[in-house]
Amino acid sequence: MEKPRDPEDLYHALGNDVNPARPILTGDVIEAVEITNADGATITRTVMVLDHPCSLRTNGVDLADRLLVAEVHDSSPISWREGEFNRMPLPAPMPSAEGKSRPLAAYFDTSYHISPAQLLAGKRIACLSVLGIDLMLQRRVKHFSRVTVPTDNFDKANIHVYEEADLVKGWCMEREDHGVKAEDAFSECLKWLREDLGGRTRQDKLKDAGLRSTVRQQMGQRLRELRAVRRSTSRAEADAARCPGPQGTAITPHTSTYIPPAQSDRGATWQTKTPSSRRAILFEKIADATEALSKHNAPAQASALKDLAEAYASLSFPNQPHS
Amino acid sequence: MTSDRSGATQTTSNPPDGLAQPTEPTVTLTNHLDNLIDSTGSLRSMGKQMSESAGARQQKALFIAWQRRTNGRGKQAPKALLEEIGNLGFAWRDVARMMRVSVPAVQKWRRSGGVTGENRRRLASLLALCDEIAERYMIQEIASWFEMPISDQAPVTPIDLYAEGHADLVLEHAVGIDDTEQILTAYDTGWRERFRSGFEVYQDHDGQMSIRPKDA
Known part of the structure; x- marks a missing residue:
């Protein structure tokens, strides 16, 4: 079993640094989520998204109808390598965690199924890094099957999904600056990624490590073109509004x-x-x-x-x- | 059979007429062999020392060339440096790792600036290294090269080397003389154990990437 060299390596973004443009992804931590218990009672919890990156979205855009989440709460100090595989440690700088003495943890054995609406009504307070997601998947597989899979294998199997999330975030941030709504920008980006380029899409190319940088370059070029169109439109509007x-x-x-x-x-x-x-x-x-x-x-x-x-x-x- | 063996013994000790006789005494031949072994060993040792010395000098020269380029690149504004790095096709999360900052920090630099002098130099250093490698060693698609594992034996990329403070090993890899195993050992002496896996990644029937034991 593996551990991060530095707890900070677990996180992509925390607190106010979490960018809303980043699509919901495995390992995201969301607070104030209302959950309906088996007895019908409603409780409010902080949760972590457990669904595998490939099964989070049915059509690539919309979240699946039922999402599996794990409850997040405080924990005793955890040894990464020597047990307590029923949880994913979330040490400081995770908000509300107090150093090594009182980390938070996502408990795989306290999980719930919730709807996308329930999830999105909460506030996202953390996104795991690629390493963080890999470590979470390693511990989850260990907990449920007692099989230890090196994180490098998870990385290789899922990196194209993480890459896509980063590209979507970059696209949405840029397009929001152009006045495009986030959900429209999301769809726009996926349409571009899924464009058929002679039997292969850019999304397919992201599975090939040698082609990822080319897709990023192409996305940068496409965004520059869209930016130029936007500037040109803005100028035309400014010209029209201006008194000659x-x-x-x-x-x-x-x-x-x-x-x-x-x-x-x-x-x-x-x-x-x-x-x-x-x-x-x-x-x-x-x-x-x-x-x-x-x-x-x-x-x-x-x-x-x-x-x-x-x-x-x-x-x-x-x-x-x-x- | 017994007589055959006896004959063979005789042949070894007393060569029949017509076979070449040693022109020198056996002791002299042994001396020659000893000398040859010593001199070739000495040559190999000298060659190794020369190779190591030349390698160290080349490393130093490459480092100086890289620093000079860094000084040149440092004249550019941080935003321009970031734009060029982005245009090369690097992922921002990898840029953040190599700069040893968080991804949101890089996002802030891109949107509103605020790059410290130290980080400006780090940005200039990365771009200068890309220039050096691409121009001197004719490496195309530099971001893709940075993402490519340096060996089939471990998933270590030049990005990993750079992010963990081994820019010298990135240059060594670009030079392409050293065995990649040497580079991996310099990066992590326990790399064989660290990256040993009984699993492999493959594309499953549903088109998704999956993991299975290697012997499945």
Whole structure:
């Protein structure tokens, strides 16, 4: 039986660092989940998702109708290698765990079946890392069958699912920035992953260790394309909303060359704008200039410009968001 | 049979006429052999010492080249470094492991910056190592190379080596001269025991990856 070198290695994210965009995955810990007992009584518990990554979702998007979860509560100190295989230790820095003396643990022998609605009504407080999930699966298999399977085997068998969860999270985060709802972004990402590329999908390619980095590169490229479409749409909307000046082209947000507003807008257009719309245009111009500098191999200057702009904004508009 | 054996004994001790006789006394031949064994042994020892010395010098030179590239890369803004690392196709969880920070920390760097000087150097170091390996040893698809086990005998990848502070072994692996077993031993002397498994991963009839005993 194996153990982590450092308890921190067990966790992908904890507390407020848990990203809602990450799909529910094996090993996630969710608090305040209402569970209906066999006698009909309702209890509220912190639970860990036990279902195997491959059986969590029936169609890839929607969680299965019944999910198996283990109750999480405090435990006596646990020796990873020498027994107590009925539980998965969750030591500090897990919230509510107090170092080695009072860790939490997910108990495989205190489990419940709950609906996705019950699970999602709770608050996710921890996501296990790849190692954490592998260790949990190792202990669970040991508990139920007395067979010891090295974590490397679990890793090799499931890594494509963990990879997919990471890709979905990355996609959803980016698309939410573009104003796309999380569930729509999730479906969008899965559609892209399942696109038929001549008998093989990107999802299939994730099973091949040699092709995973290519899928990630392709996803980055696709998101850049979507970002460009989004920027273009935003600019068109901003153009449409803006009052035309005497020349009609005093502020040209489509150009990639930075033109300071004071020079570019000598007419009445700039002067007649509200402070917030001036700020929006200014930030848009800064974003353009930063991007242009980055493209022209001047990333240090791009960063300096952005830092300068943010510093200026924080001094000038202390109560406004600056980025 | 007895006479045959007797004849053979005679042949060994007294070669018949017509067979080549030793031109030197047996003692001299033994001396020559001793000298040959000694000199070849000495040559092998010298060769090993030279190989080790050259290996150490090459390691040092590679390290200096890597540090120089790191200084160059360090001029780039952290966000640009992160973008380049992402564009190479690395998984962010692997980047976090190699930087020895959490995944949410890397997410924060990407969204809102806040990279410390130490972490900026770590980012520059990783990218510089990728540059060094890709350019000097013509390794393509560098992120994929980092994810590929260095040997069939253990699931240890260059990412594992780098994450555990063995960038020197990553360079050794890229050079490709050393036996991978030597690299694995330098990484973990107990690697054979650590990675021994009686199980194998296979694709089951339902298309899902599964685990079974190796002899099943």
